[in-house]
Amino acid sequence: MIYMNHAATAYKRPPEVAEAVMEALSSMGNEYRGSSAGEMSAARTIFGCRKRLAELFHFPHPERVVLTANATTAMNMVLLGSFSRGDTVIATDWDHNCVLRPLHILEQQGIRVLWWRADQDGRLDPVSLQRLIEEEGRIRALICTHASNLTGRLLDLEQVSGIIKKHGIRLIVDASQTAGAFPIDMEAAGIDVLVFTGHKSLMGPQGTGGMCVVPDLDIRPLISGGTGFLSYEPAQPESWPAHLEAGTPNGHGIAGLKAAVEYILARGPEKIHRREMELTKRFLKGISGIDGLGIYGWDDEGAREASLYGSLPEPSGGENAMPDAGTEMTPPGHMPVVALNIRDIPSEEAADMLAEHFGIAVRAGAHCAPRMHRALGTMQQGAVRFSFGYFNTEEEIDSAARALKEIAAG
Amino acid sequence: MKTYLVVTFASTFDAMEAEEKCREKNVPGRLIPLPPDIRADCGLAWRMPPEAEEEFDQAVRNTSGRYLKEFRY
Numbered sequence: 001m002i003y004m005n006h007a008a009t010a011y012k013r014p015p016e017v018a019e020a021v022m023e024a025l026s027s028m029g030n031e032y033r034g035s036s037a038g039e040m041s042a043a044r045t046i047f048g049c050r051k052r053l054a055e056l057f058h059f060p061h062p063e064r065v066v067l068t069a070n071a072t073t074a075m076n077m078v079l080l081g082s083f084s085r086g087d088t089v090i091a092t093d094w095d096h097n098c099v100l101r102p103l104h105i106l107e108q109q110g111i112r113v114l115w116w117r118a119d120q121d122g123r124l125d126p127v128s129l130q131r132l133i134e135e136e137g138r139i140r141a142l143i144c145t146h147a148s149n150l151t152g153r154l155l156d157l158e159q160v161s162g163i164i165k166k167h168g169i170r171l172i173v174d175a176s177q178t179a180g181a182f183p184i185d186m187e188a189a190g191i192d193v194l195v196f197t198g199h200k201s202l203m204g205p206q207g208t209g210g211m212c213v214v215p216d217l218d219i220r221p222l223i224s225g226g227t228g229f230l231s232y233e234p235a236q237p238e239s240w241p242a243h244l245e246a247g248t249p250n251g252h253g254i255a256g257l258k259a260a261v262e263y264i265l266a267r268g269p270e271k272i273h274r275r276e277m278e279l280t281k282r283f284l285k286g287i288s289g290i291d292g293l294g295i296y297g298w299d300d301e302g303a304r305e306a307s308l309y310g311s312l313p314e315p316s317g318g319e320n321a322m323p324d325a326g327t328e329m330t331p332p333g334h335m336p337v338v339a340l341n342i343r344d345i346p347s348e349e350a351a352d353m354l355a356e357h358f359g360i361a362v363r364a365g366a367h368c369a370p371r372m373h374r375a376l377g378t379m380q381q382g383a384v385r386f387s388f389g390y391f392n393t394e395e396e397i398d399s400a401a402r403a404l405k406e407i408a409a410g
Numbered sequence: 411m412k413t414y415l416v417v418t419f420a421s422t423f424d425a426m427e428a429e430e431k432c433r434e435k436n437v438p439g440r441l442i443p444l445p446p447d448i449r450a451d452c453g454l455a456w457r458m459p460p461e462a463e464e465e466f467d468q469a470v471r472n473t474s475g476r477y478l479k480e481f482r483y
Contacts, residue, residue, distance in 0.1 A: 032422055032453055032454065034443065035440070035441050035442050035443055035454065040441065043422075043426055043441075043454075044426065044429075044430075047423070047426035047427070047430070050423070062423070063421065063423035063424075227422075227453075228422075228453050229422065229444065229451075229452055229453020229454070230451065230453065237451060238451070239420060239421035239422070239423075239451050239452065240421065240423070241423065242421070242422060
């Protein structure tokens with residue numbers, strides 16, 4: 001199988017990840033449920049994972065790295081634990097259902113949700129965000145994804161932060177599509193909460209994820225229960241991360257996540273992004289000129305070419321150095337995601353042809369991004385989404401381009 | 411009866427960070443379950459021989475963790 005559905009989950013992972021999980025399965029006890037070698041192994045591994053994640057995201061408070069089962073769990077905890085009746089928040093058309101559905105619950109509880117809407121090409125215009133804030137008055141938070149899981153287009157978080165921070169608005173970022181594969185600096189970008197999943201661009205196991213929460217922001221626990229200490233206290237401990245972590249953690253998965261983050265730190269997300277965008281460039285070149293192909297979100301003037309290179313510094317060299325990738329880009333840029341349709345062929349049908357006849361795995365349909373499909377006018381047809389990973393090869397990219405040509409030729 | 415110095419912490423993160431620093435610096439001692447008659451916000455405590463106190467202080471001096479010490483038998 002040629003796997004090109006990395007926006008849904010990683011497929012090939014660094015071998016260190018599986019090795020760490022296997023090792024943990026045969027040696028790990030339960031974090032804070034004793035001080036034997038097994039329990040301490042769990043505690044040290046999970047502690048180490050928090051520190052590596054904090055390092056990756058340039059977040060100086062590793063004790064505020066909360067580990068959860070996935071980004072959806074973390075986002076539910078943030079949204080349902082931070083706002084009260086009468087609050088107003090802004091969300092975007094790019095957002096995934098992990099944001100949209102908790103917001104739907106909040107709306108039923110009397111929280112007002114305003115929408116930073118995308119245009120018909122799927123762009124979020126900073127001017128419209130500015131206007132929304134000025135028109136609507138006191139707003140508690142902006143919740144936004146770092147990159148659309150449908151078009152791959154990136155949001156310039158520093159620009160967004162510059163707009164909202166002067167109004168005292170918190171920035172809550174869903175980094176499910178970018179964590180590990182694009183540099184994130186929480187301090188520089190003014191991010192108050194960064195939500196991440198472990199199994200996509202971080203290349204860890206499924207069942208891992210979490211959030212980083214700045215110290216001056218409290219979140220009410222959504223889940224409470226055993227922590228291994230203060231057992232006679234009726235309420236969840238106030239100290240972090242236990243404040244938001246109850247029950248046995250996924251220690252085995254977290255061991256794999258720690259190994260994955262160490263793999264990424266050793267190379268740098270800049271290098272990973274460059275590699276993935278080189279593959280994306282090759283794909284876009286390979287499918288250019290195919291009759292009947294419509295591509296979404298790559299139509300900014302100059303964006304297609306510029307975004308392929310990235311505004312990132314060159315790698316420092318050594319055995320992991322990538323070839324010179326060219327000039328700098330103008331933000332916002334893209335992640336390695338290309339959503340398209342072939343004439344009026346239903347996206348599910350096209351994806352099934354790719355799977356059945358060419359052994360290529362992509363994602364069709366709505367991608368849990370209903371508002372984005374509405375903005376793009378693709379609610380009926382959906383879209384065929386190719387999303388590339390660090391371990392894809394040039395040969396796989398060329399096979400995918402040839403497959404699309406064949407399908408489009410009928 | 412041997413005397414120990416027991417250090418309690420404000421959070422499990424602080425305890426783990428102190429342990430990491432102590433292991434790096436080979437400070438004698440280890441994390442133990444919090445003795446039941448000591449009250450602290452973390453279920454782990456660092457137990458060490460009293461003479462290791464200065465080494466401990468050196469090891470954790472650049473951490474942000476909060477901790478308390480008391481002598482135990």
